[in-house]
Amino acid sequence: MVKNIIIGILVVGIVGIGYWGYLEHKDKNVISTNAENNYQQAYHNLTYYVDTIHDHLGTTLGTRSTKLAAPELTEVWRLASLARGEIGQLPVTLLPFNNTNDFLSNLGKFSFQAAIKNDNGQLTDEQYQQLSSLYKQSGKVEGDLRQVQKVIMDNHLKWMDVEVALASNKQPNDNQVIDGLKTVNKKVEGFQNEWGPAVTRSNLDELDQLNHLSGPTISKKQAVQAVKNFLNIKKGSFDVQQLGKGAGYSAYTVTITEPKTNNVVVASVSKKGGHIVSIIKHRKINMTKISLNKAVSKASQFLKKHGFDHLEVVKTDQYNHEGVMTFAQTSGKIRLYPSTIRMKVALDNGEVLGFDDSEYLIHKNIALKHYTPSLTAEQAKQGLSKDLSIQETELAVYENELGKNVLCYSFLGTRNQDTYRIFINANTGQQEKVELLTA
Structure with a gap:
């Protein structure tokens, strides 16, 4: 009788362990599938954005008027930024894909410069030739990215295999995704563009x-x-x-x-x-138990604990059960937007899940003696919409689209149910950036 009871307990235990193992395996499969789907979507978006960039560059070549070209070039600038964001979602951190990233970055800056910063109303001969070259080059990048996409689909390849290969520092010679992306990167390296000092x-x-x-x-x-x-x-x-x-x-x-x-x-x-x-x-987060404000407080405590002082939260977002926030360094009464730390906090228990202080490490020693405003806040405010209700005004150093740090007045304002942050150059009165704050 006792023997039968023991056997019964063992059987139940084995079945329980087996079921637990099944659930664990199932959870891992779900996570793996979600990651794979995200990678596939990111690459699809990247290819689509480059396709669309190529089309807009082609349209731009039909005119020499800055007024007519500006909408197309502005869209190229926007799409180039989105494309670079999709590259950041792919498991290519350990893979040389820097030339492609640089190409998109410089393309965006050149488009912004030609569309926004051109004051004579006409594209110069140099700019027009540059656009013609970029149209051809973006077409080659488009074709190569499409080829990698075709290989992935035809051979049912997985991005998760690429991630494992890269993370383990094992890059097999027959990994067609890695080889394809290396080919794209190598070809971009051969593009000889004279971008100009404002773009390079x-x-x-x-x-x-x-x-x-x-x-x-x-x-x-x-x-x-x-x-x-x-x-x-x-x-x-x-x-x-x-x-x-x-x-x-x-x-x-x-x-x-x-x-x-x-x-x-x-x-x-x-x-x-x-x-x-x-x-x-x-790690998996199943539910939200704390507020976004509480998560910001947890992130602030984490920063102080590790010796990061003079930082203020400037942006917050909530995705599923995670809080994502950006902290900017302050010096006196000036906020330094290039010097930021980005963090991610779990909204179930306030645990810090993400931390990135690369921008802070690079920009934390900005010399403020070089920044003196020529305009008052009231003068800078003249360029704002009359419908905007201004809540806060502060001086800030902001890195504009050409990669240059400029002194701005940062205006935090509301219109209807929306909240905006607008950066107005404190010396020229030019609008440098408009942000719609989602939280």
Whole structure:
């Protein structure tokens, strides 16, 4: 009798373990499928945006009038920004895709300059020739991206396999997605464009500044310890790899698997100085229990705990059960928008799931002595819509679309149910940026 009871308990236990394993496997499959769908959508969007850029550039070539070309070029500028955003959603951090990213960045800046900053009413011969060249080049990028998309679809390839291959530093010679993207990047490298001094500043040039931070060059072991100290983690399995060349700066990627939950934390640590550049934690969030304001408070406490002072939240958003927020550095009464830290907080328990201070590390030493306003706030306000009710006014350093830091008056205003932040150049009175704040 006792023997039968024991056998029965064992059977129930085995069935329970099997069912738990099935649920665990099912959850992982759901997460994997969602990630794959996101990657597929991002690449589809990237290809679509480049297709549309090519069409708008072709339309622009039909006129030499800036007035007629401006709407098309403005759309190219917008689409180039969206396309670069989609690249950021793909698992290409460890893969050299920097030339393509730079091409889109410079294309956007050139389009903005030609559309907005051109005062003589006509595209110059140089600009027109540049547009003709860009039309041909964007067509080649479009064709190559389409070819990679066709290979993916015809062979039923998965982006998750690319992510695993890149994360493990194993890039098989027959991985057609990786080979295809390398081909696209290599061809873009061959484009010889004279962009002009207002355009040539690339994101990777900016990221190169992370190679010149304070402190000694660290080892892989020291990188792991830096992450442990920053997150106060004592247990877990740790893997450390050198960041790929496409990242634009020298760093280590530290991957931590938590022992009890199997949640994965991925952190980037600069080789120079051992500074934490970014952290992202992957875990499931099923419900919202705390407010977005509470999440901002949790993020602020996290920043203060790690020695980040003189930061104020300037933007908040909520996606599903996560709060996403941007903090900007302040110096005296001037807010420094180029010097920001972006964070993501879980709305179930207030845990910090994302942290990115790359912009802060690069821009935190802005010399304010170079910024003096020529206009008063009242003079700058003259360019605003009369329907806008101004709630706050402050001086701010803002990085405009040409990559130049300019002193602005930042006006926070409301119209009907919408809230806007508008940056007006404190010396020229020109409108530099309008943001619609969603939260």
